[in-house]
Amino acid sequence: MAPGSSRPRSRASTLVALLATATLLITGCSAQNNSLAEQANAGDNKNYIAGDGSVAEYAPGTRSEPVDVMGELYDGTTVDSSQWVGDVVVLNVWYAACAPCRVEAPMLQTLSSSFAPEGVRFYGINVRDEKSTAEAFERNFGITYPSFVDRDGKLLLSLTSYVPPQAVPTTLVLDRQGRVSARILGVADESTLKTLIADALAEDGPAAPPNPSTTAGTDDAS
Amino acid sequence: MPANPSSGQTPRQTPGQTAEDAPGQAPDQGLDSRPDQTPDISVSSLSAGEMLRWVWRQLTSMRTALQLLLLLAVAAVPGSLFPQRRANPAVVTQYLKDNPDTGRWLDRLQMFDVFSSVWFSAIYLLLFTSLVGCVLPRTKAHLKALRSAPPRTPRRFARLPQHGTIVLNGDGAGTPGPDPATAVKDAAAILRKLRYRVDIRDADTATPSVGAERGFMKEAGNLLFHTALIGVLVSVAIGGMFGYRGQKLIVEGEGFTNALIGYDSFSPGTNFNPDTLTPFALTLNDFEVRFNRDEQATYGQPLDFTARMTVQESPDQPAEDRVLKVNAPIGIGGTNVYLVGNGYAPVVEVRDGEGNIAFSGPVPSQPTDTAYTSTIVIKAPDANPDQLGFVGFFLPTAVVNSEGLAFGSDPDPFNPRLNLNSYYGDLGLDDGTPRSVYQLDTTDLTQLNGRDLAAGGIVLEPGQTYELPDGRGSITFDSLKRFVALDITYDPGKIGALIFSTLALTGLILSLITARRRVWIKAGATPEGGTTLEYGLLARGEDPSLRNEATKLEQALSARWGITSRSDEQKKPLPSPDTPQHI
Numbered sequence: 104m105a106p107g108s109s110r111p112r113s114r115a116s117t118l119v120a121l122l123a124t125a126t127l128l129i130t131g132c133s134a135q136n137n138s139l140a141e142q143a144n145a146g147d148n149k150n151y152i153a154g155d156g157s158v159a160e161y162a163p164g165t166r167s168e169p170v171d172v173m174g175e176l177y178d179g180t181t182v183d184s185s186q187w188v189g190d191v192v193v194l195n196v197w198y199a200a201c202a203p204c205r206v207e208a209p210m211l212q213t214l215s216s217s218f219a220p221e222g223v224r225f226y227g228i229n230v231r232d233e234k235s236t237a238e239a240f241e242r243n244f245g246i247t248y249p250s251f252v253d254r255d256g257k258l259l260l261s262l263t264s265y266v267p268p269q270a271v272p273t274t275l276v277l278d279r280q281g282r283v284s285a286r287i288l289g290v291a292d293e294s295t296l297k298t299l300i301a302d303a304l305a306e307d308g309p310a311a312p313p314n315p316s317t318t319a320g321t322d323d324a325s
Numbered sequence: 326m327p328a329n330p331s332s333g334q335t336p337r338q339t340p341g342q343t344a345e346d347a348p349g350q351a352p353d354q355g356l357d358s359r360p361d362q363t364p365d366i367s368v369s370s371l372s373a374g375e376m377l378r379w380v381w382r383q384l385t386s387m388r389t390a391l392q393l394l395l396l397l398a399v400a401a402v403p404g405s406l407f408p409q410r411r412a413n414p415a416v417v418t419q420y421l422k423d424n425p426d427t428g429r430w431l432d433r434l435q436m437f438d439v440f441s442s443v444w445f446s447a448i449y450l451l452l453f454t455s456l457v458g459c460v461l462p463r464t465k466a467h468l469k470a471l472r473s474a475p476p477r478t479p480r481r482f483a484r485l486p487q488h489g490t491i492v493l494n495g496d497g498a499g500t501p502g503p504d505p506a507t508a509v510k511d512a513a514a515i516l517r518k519l520r521y522r523v524d525i526r527d528a529d530t531a532t533p534s535v536g537a538e539r540g541f542m543k544e545a546g547n548l549l550f551h552t553a554l555i556g557v558l559v560s561v562a563i564g565g566m567f568g569y570r571g572q573k574l575i576v577e578g579e580g581f582t583n584a585l586i587g588y589d590s591f592s593p594g595t596n597f598n599p600d601t602l603t604p605f606a607l608t609l610n611d612f613e614v615r616f617n618r619d620e621q622a623t624y625g626q627p628l629d630f631t632a633r634m635t636v637q638e639s640p641d642q643p644a645e646d647r648v649l650k651v652n653a654p655i656g657i658g659g660t661n662v663y664l665v666g667n668g669y670a671p672v673v674e675v676r677d678g679e680g681n682i683a684f685s686g687p688v689p690s691q692p693t694d695t696a697y698t699s700t701i702v703i704k705a706p707d708a709n710p711d712q713l714g715f716v717g718f719f720l721p722t723a724v725v726n727s728e729g730l731a732f733g734s735d736p737d738p739f740n741p742r743l744n745l746n747s748y749y750g751d752l753g754l755d756d757g758t759p760r761s762v763y764q765l766d767t768t769d770l771t772q773l774n775g776r777d778l779a780a781g782g783i784v785l786e787p788g789q790t791y792e793l794p795d796g797r798g799s800i801t802f803d804s805l806k807r808f809v810a811l812d813i814t815y816d817p818g819k820i821g822a823l824i825f826s827t828l829a830l831t832g833l834i835l836s837l838i839t840a841r842r843r844v845w846i847k848a849g850a851t852p853e854g855g856t857t858l859e860y861g862l863l864a865r866g867e868d869p870s871l872r873n874e875a876t877k878l879e880q881a882l883s884a885r886w887g888i889t890s891r892s893d894e895q896k897k898p899l900p901s902p903d904t905p906q907h908i
Contacts (some may be wrong), residue, residue, distance in 0.1 A: 138719035142590070143411075144410045144417075144438070146413070147759050147760070148415050148590075148761035148764070149759035149760060149761060149762065150574075150589040151586075152585045152586065153589050154589075172497060196586055199684075199707055200754065200762070202754045202755070202756070202757045203757045205706065205754055206756065210635045233686040235674070236683075236685055236686055238682070239677075239683045239707035239708070240683065240707045242707070242709075243709065255579065255582075256580050256587055256606050257582075259582045259584055259587065260640050262584075263602070265603075267584050267586075267602065268586045269584065269585040269586060269599050270585060271586055280379035313356070
């Protein structure tokens with residue numbers, strides 16, 4: 104079985120193809136994965152998965168179904184997402200000892216106050232803290248919007264069907280129909296979040312948009 | 326490379342044999358499949374194409390594959406010498422801190438990421454390529470060998486390692502012996518019964534013969550082994566690409582949702598997509614640890630860990646109760662939840678200088694020995710006017726020695742004590758820097774309590790409260806809970822790896838227990854009008870059992886015809902190692 108002249112060439116090209124495929128498979132990972140891998144390798148015991156600050160805005164046609172979630176606030180009130188129809192809602196996942204959450208807390212409070220006249224609802228989703236710890240955080244940062252207690256992760260579980268929150272903090276913007284219109288993984292930038300909320304406000308609601316004109320002038324993020 | 330290492334066999338080889346023998350050559354190189362007949366050309370005279378061909382032939386030789394396999398094993402050694410990020414990144418971070426000089430170089434050499442390092446991957450990929458390049462042509466050759474007839478009958482049987490002659494002279498009572506054609510036909514039937522593939526040739530001539538071959542399962546098993554090895558490599562790669570592994574610590578009464586947000590730490594596969602996490606939820610209802618209380622020698626050693634959990638496999642499925650034990654993971658879809666650790670989480674309440682509760686809840690401590698002597702760090706970042714931090718240890722059963730030092734004497738919480746030092750100032754969390762929850766960075770903190778300070782250390786029993794000096798707040802040890810540390814892994818390649826490693830083992834066993842043999846029987850006439858049956862056997866490689874096979878064959882032939890006389894050329898002793906004996 105003397106080697107034929109054509110066979111080794113085809114073998115060599117097979118080798119090249121294999122190596123190329125392998126390289127592609129090995130290097131074909133996304134930015135979020137790189138951030139995840141970096142965090143995994145950091146070994147800093149920070150005990151949360153941080154976001155890389157990536158922002159995803161979903162065009163109306165590509166959005167998920169309206170979010171259908173229910174949860175309990177720290178004050179004991181039960182809140183159902185059906186109560187949100189017609190309003191833009193901002194959901195922020197946090198807990199007190201999470202360093203990036205502490206960074207963005209003042210900004211969230213500012214935005215929640217400034218968008219209050221337009222009926223934008225802000226809710227925190229606290230994934231770890233007991234009531235008094237959460238209240239200490241709210242007192243410390245002067246947070247006035249309420250937070251869901253989600254220590255068992257039930258609210259998060261139902262949210263994963265729409266857009267999974269993939270980091271602490273994660274900020275979600277829901278449009279007037281309750282669909283996720285934007286997601287920020289990691290510390291939210293004030294002007295970015297402001298724009299995202301303003302964009303959602305500018306859209307029409309499901310049936311009769313409550314205040315279609317009030318959004319004008321809010322989209323001033325540079 | 327020697328010009329022709331297999332030249333020992335060439336004189337005997339007839340041209341017709343060459344093609345079918347090729348896959349079985351060079352048997353003393355173990356599994357080598359290829360004739361090592363590359364002409365001895367000096368490298369400088371090779372053109373680029375020839376060079377590539379030469380490299381390819383080297384790479385795909387089974388010798389190279391075995392060397393790569395060995396190299397892979399050697400390359401895995403640093404993985405057990407140095408801490409690995411994949412196993413525990415925190416240990417690596419500590420190692421780098423402790424050995425900044427050597428650590429930096431080791432890190433550059435990827436000694437902390439052995440299994441994803443460039444050099445390990447290179448060996449892995451070369452091995453993969455080598456196996457594929459070897460198995461494909463070999464399978465082709467084997468299929469061809471299966472279809473083709475046993476090799477030509479050799480002219481001189483004396484050269485075969487086992488050979489002999491049987492003379493069929495009739496029974497001496499006047500009945501003549503069989504004619505050569507009948508004898509060969511009968512011999513073929515006997516060989517067939519011995520599970521040989523037979524081929525009768527020259528049936529109409531004076532010297533008809535039969536060629537027989539058996540043991541094709543050896544090569545088939547061999548091919549199965551190597552193909553399955555490729556399968557194992559592919560499965561492991563799939564696991565590495567699409568799998569993930571995460572850690573989560575849950576205190577009794579708390580839960581976990583399988584979303585990235587729920588994890589304490591998380592290692593994704595290279596092609597992992599975070600949107601594909603199976604959305605299940607777990608709640609730890611209670612955790613029970615049983616320690617040995619019966620035997621003196623093993624007193625206080627853990628006997629059993631039982632975590633009772635409520636599992637909801639998806640948002641729209643009802644929750645059900647499941648039990649999690651060590652080495653008995655809970656499987657949810659393809660995801661497995663393992664119980665890998667446990668400890669105590671004292672429930673504490675911290676009040677700040679303004680009298681408000683700044684922190685309240687269970688704080689997992691890290692056990693450091695079998696008595697569950699645990700280190701603990703409590704942070705109250707929302708305390709005002711200053712943030713408060715506590716560091717110390719928790720003892721489930723505290724005993725104070727004569728020097729006033731407390732130590733843990735039992736893993737069960739018979740006499741739980743929280744021993745703490747306290748600090749106030751800046752915990753360093755507010756600027757967004759990730760901080761270890763198990764360490765207190767005291768750079769910007771001022772110590773309030775400690776053994777060396779006037780205020781002394783803080784010692785708390787459950788239910789007790791300690792007022793911090795200077796009215797800076799208080800800390801209360803409310804109660805005690807246990808926590809479990811979970812490892813949540815998803816490895817889509819696991820089942821494949823199991824199947825392929827089973828197949829590899831099956832193939833290996835097949836190839837080891839199957840003996841590949843060739844037998845030729847040639848009939849001829851004696852001058853006295855009788856018939857001779859000349860037989861010869863050939864094995865691949867050195868095969869001591871070939872002699873038994875020869876005896877068996879001879880007995881079968883003798884029994885068939887009730888042998889009257891034998892030739893004196895009987896079974897030779899085992900061939901000496903230098904005797905050429907290739908098939």
